[in-house]
Amino acid sequence: MSDLEAAVAAGVLGADEAHRSLLQATVEVARAIFGAKAASVFLLDEVADELVFEAVAGEGAGELVGMRFPSGTGIAGWVLTTAEPLVVDDLSADTRFSRGAAESTGYVPKSIMAVPLLVEERALGVLEVLDRPPESRLKLAEVDLLGLFANQAAIALDLLQKARRAREALAGEGRLAPLARIARRLEEEERGAALELLQALEKLLR
Amino acid sequence: MSVVPHESHSEEEELPAWSLPAEAVDRIRVPVALPDQVTREWAWGGSTGAGVRVCILDSGVELGHPLVGAIARSVAVLRREDGELEVVEDEEGDLCGHGTACAGIVRSLAPECELASVRVLGAGYTGGGETMLAGLRWAIEQGFQVVNMSLSTTRTKYVERLHELADRAYFRRVLLVASAHNMPVESFPWRFASVISVGSHEEPDPFTFFYNPSPPVEFFARGLDLDVAWLGGSTLRCTGNSFATPHVAGICALVLGKHPELTPFQLKSVLYQTATNAGGER
Numbered sequence: 001m002s003d004l005e006a007a008v009a010a011g012v013l014g015a016d017e018a019h020r021s022l023l024q025a026t027v028e029v030a031r032a033i034f035g036a037k038a039a040s041v042f043l044l045d046e047v048a049d050e051l052v053f054e055a056v057a058g059e060g061a062g063e064l065v066g067m068r069f070p071s072g073t074g075i076a077g078w079v080l081t082t083a084e085p086l087v088v089d090d091l092s093a094d095t096r097f098s099r100g101a102a103e104s105t106g107y108v109p110k111s112i113m114a115v116p117l118l119v120e121e122r123a124l125g126v127l128e129v130l131d132r133p134p135e136s137r138l139k140l141a142e143v144d145l146l147g148l149f150a151n152q153a154a155i156a157l158d159l160l161q162k163a164r165r166a167r168e169a170l171a172g173e174g175r176l177a178p179l180a181r182i183a184r185r186l187e188e189e190e191r192g193a194a195l196e197l198l199q200a201l202e203k204l205l206r
Numbered sequence: 207m208s209v210v211p212h213e214s215h216s217e218e219e220e221l222p223a224w225s226l227p228a229e230a231v232d233r234i235r236v237p238v239a240l241p242d243q244v245t246r247e248w249a250w251g252g253s254t255g256a257g258v259r260v261c262i263l264d265s266g267v268e269l270g271h272p273l274v275g276a277i278a279r280s281v282a283v284l285r286r287e288d289g290e291l292e293v294v295e296d297e298e299g300d301l302c303g304h305g306t307a308c309a310g311i312v313r314s315l316a317p318e319c320e321l322a323s324v325r326v327l328g329a330g331y332t333g334g335g336e337t338m339l340a341g342l343r344w345a346i347e348q349g350f351q352v353v354n355m356s357l358s359t360t361r362t363k364y365v366e367r368l369h370e371l372a373d374r375a376y377f378r379r380v381l382l383v384a385s386a387h388n389m390p391v392e393s394f395p396w397r398f399a400s401v402i403s404v405g406s407h408e409e410p411d412p413f414t415f416f417y418n419p420s421p422p423v424e425f426f427a428r429g430l431d432l433d434v435a436w437l438g439g440s441t442l443r444c445t446g447n448s449f450a451t452p453h454v455a456g457i458c459a460l461v462l463g464k465h466p467e468l469t470p471f472q473l474k475s476v477l478y479q480t481a482t483n484a485g486g487e488r
Contacts, residue, residue: 078302081334082327083360085388087445089431118391121360138445140408140430147389 016167019160023055026153030129031057033149034142037131038107040064041117041153042076043161044125051076051126054157059107059130075114076126083123085115085143085150110134115146117154124157237467244479246413246486250460255316257466258459261350262312262452263341264305264357266296266325273310273435274321282325283341291340296325303436307444308356308452310435315412315456316463322350327357335364339371342382346375351462354455355384355401356448358393368395376400381462381470383455385447386423397422402458402474404451406430412453417481425477427453 023041031039038058042051049071053064071077079086089111109130116123127150132138169175186194226234241248259278267277280296300306300323309321326341327334338359345353353375359368372395375382384396386405396403399421406429407416416426429450436442454477461476462468468476480486 078304082304082357083393084357084385084448085446089443089445115389118360118389121362123360138431140406140445143388143445150389 015163016160019156019163020055022156023153023160024057026149026156027055027057027127030127030146030149033145034113034129035133035136036129037109039127039129041157042126042128043157044071044080044123051080054125054160063106075112076128079114079116079126080123083116083118085113085146087111087113087138087143089138113143113146115143115150117150117157119154119158124154124161127153238465238472240472240475240479244476246480249476249480250457250464253316253460253463255319255456255459255463258316258319258352258462259322259348259350260312260316260319260352260354260455260459261322261324261345261348262305262309263324263326263338263345263353263355264308265302265327266298266300266305267309267321267323268300268303268306268435268437268439271306271310271435271439273441274306274313275317276321277309278320278322280323280325281344283337283344285337291336293324293340293344296323298325300325300437302327303442304356304448306436307434307442307449308354308455311412311432311449311452312354312456312459315453316459319456319459319463322348335359335361339364339367342368342371342375346371346378346380349378350380351466352381352383352455352458354452355382355395356451358385358387358396360387360391360393362392365394369398371395372398372400376470379469381458381473383451383458385451388447400470402454402470402477404447404454406445406447406450413457414482414487415454415457415477416483417478424474425454425481426450429453 027039027041036058038056038060040056040060041054043054045052050068051071051073053067056064071080075086075088091110091112111131113129113132115127117125117127127146129146170177185191266282267274267280269277269280280299281293282296282298283291283293286292304327305323305325309323312319312321324341324345326337338357342353372382382395382401384401384403386396386403387393395401403422403424405423405426407414407426408430409428412428414428418424418426427450429447430445432444432449433441434444434449458473461473478484
């Protein structure tokens with residue numbers, strides 16, 4: 001592995017893990033603060049037009065990460081579309097709540113607080129908190145608090161996405177993959193002429 | 207109070223210049239003078255909202271919902287095959303419930319207002335900015351007195367056109383009542399001064415509303431734990447500024463039912479003077 005590859009791997013792969021931990025920590029804290037049964041973060045996969053479970057705390061933790069749904073599905077889909085939070089307390093009557101999708105996750109909640117993960121102008125995904133204690137009356141301050149968590153989760157999700165894109169660009173058929181391959185060849189043996197050419201290219205791009 | 211018949215304002219009206227010659231002063235006589243003390247009794251006492259046309263710009267409205275009642279007209283903004291947006295009669299009603307909830311709240315406050323629906327949101331819908339603009343433009347052209355917008359866009363590329371439409375509505379006496387975003391983010395049109403922006407308070411009374419002297423959110427209305435109209439004739443317990451906004455839209459419909467000549471500027475003053483924290487519950 002070349003220095004460049006090693007550097008990129010350390011930066012990008014390490015970042016991936018760190019951002020995933022940050023996301024996980026966010027849903028753990030959200031669940032604890034609200035005294036909820038579960039909390040989860042969904043990422044929008046724009047290419048597939050699907051929502052993907054990225055982090056889950058409580059019910060479903062460990063099983064749901066990686067599971068996908070069409071992006072228009074359920075409360076998360078609605079929140080993504082409108083880029084507005086939504087708090088619903090009696091889900092039995094809500095058609096936006098996709099019962100089929102919930103049942104396939106093995107857990108059907110009674111109440112949901114869902115908030116979009118906004119970075120600049122875009123909704124990257126959704127943070128959901130499921131089943132707060134039924135006896136606690138909702139306060140608007142809780143919705144505000146959820147918004148603060150959403151900001152944190154959105155930053156982690158944004159970094160995670162960027163790291164993944166960088167890794168894809170440098171690997172295999174990625175757009176920047178030739179750069180990684182060239183770097184490897186340069187280190188294999190003395191390539192004085194090639195290094196000079198690289199320096200000339202750098203000058204040209206300056 | 208003096209009331210004279212109001213000549214409808216037209217954008218095409220020819221003006222000599224943007225100034226007021228002495229002989230024209232009589233022409234702009236103000237048809238209504240607010241009393242020294244604006245009370246709720248003066249503002250909407252005895253009004254049912256009858257004669258006021260209210261538009262719900264949202265996800266559509268379910269026809270025949272017992273909490274919504276009659277819908278005078280339902281249209282939808284759809285994208286044609288050639289990519290152009292068009293306004294067509296809506297055959298689908300509400301695809302998710304949000305618009306039905308807003309319509310039900312307006313109806314509960316102003317039982318005899320005329321309700322119309324413009325569907326600009328739908329199930330799994332994406333790319334809503336252009337659709338929202340087209341729907342709003344249509345609503346302004348139709349001359350609805352009140353347009354409830356429990357939605358906003360975070361996309362800055364729409365801001366200029368949205369701003370222009372909001373101002374056009376303001377000058378044409380189309381009152382836009384718009385939800386503040388539920389998170390501390392920039393979104394539009396609620397941030398514009400030409401609309402009435404609404405956030406939530408925690409009180410259970412639908413007529414309790416507060417004026418906020420620290421904008422951009424100018425009013426707070428009931429938005430916590432409401433049983434709202436939902437699909438299939440049902441109700442659902444929801445929270446959010448989306449549901450506070452139609453409370454103010456409903457109150458505006460009541461005021462306009464009694465004082466149809468009020469401009470958006472005057473109506474905002476009336477709202478301020480009748481707000482709970484401005485001693486309005488006299």
